[in-house]
Amino acid sequence: MLAGYDVPRGTMLLVNVWAMHRDPSIWEDPEIFKPERFENGKETQKVLSFGIGRRACPGAGLSHRLVSLALGSLIQCFEWERIGEECVDNIEAPMMRPATPLVAMCKARPIVHETLNAFV
Template sequence: MIAGGIDTTTASVTWAIALLLNHRHVLRKAQEELDRCVSRDRAVTEEDIAKLVYLQAIVKESMRLCPVGPLLNPREFTADCDVGGYRVPKGTWLMVNAWKINMDADVWADPTEFRPKHIDVKGQNFELFPFGSGRRSCPGMNLAIQMVLLVLASFLHVFEISTPGDKPVDMRESVGLTNMIAASLDVVVNPRLLPNI
């Protein structure tokens, strides 16, 4: 379980940083929230995460646009049923294309645009369920969300970030079971806080 969560957490944080570097106004708003809710006098703690509402929306939106698991684990139908007017026999394997659901123009206005919004990602809202849903949802979901939020909050709180030459980040995806960014993510970091913090 731990091994399964390492690359996905890394990919989630990387995608969020890449999106923020391509949307600097969102990055500024996130850092303003950190300064307001945490201050520049101390480091971010786990207790601060609940107050960082905009940062939570950023993480959810990055999970929508760049799901680390674009295809959810396969499921087998245990009984004959009808789905959307199609007869599905017992024993049929189903693979849910989460990426396609996340890009559905009937659900999302401008589905390819990065617009942080508040939405449930824990499997109760079927427009966005990066961890699956129901009894077979990802067992590490709560830990993953907390880790991504804490790592991203700490990084954005401590550093001013940009790209070399302020160039946009290449958002192409790699091929594999985990959706990783294809090109290396080059980030220029400068301290935002005093060295003792």
């Protein structure tokens, strides 16, 4: 059941994102380019950040892979400790940023020095 309709199993559902992003009942002046409407966390729940279909961001796949590689490298190459004894706050602010910035101390692992010395 979707929006009152009985959708049979196996049905391919196509969503008209173009119409959603230009709906005047949701957006003020939907046809006008106004990036300031997203400042200060406003209007963040109404968009698909990378788009969809043939107008989708061509770098979306690359960005997902690079974030994974960068995070993996940071975890592999450094020892991390939090500053202070308080627990890390996982509450998110708009646009998936942490509400409270994470403050941490890092120290390079011995393998980093060995790897960098191999290139010298």
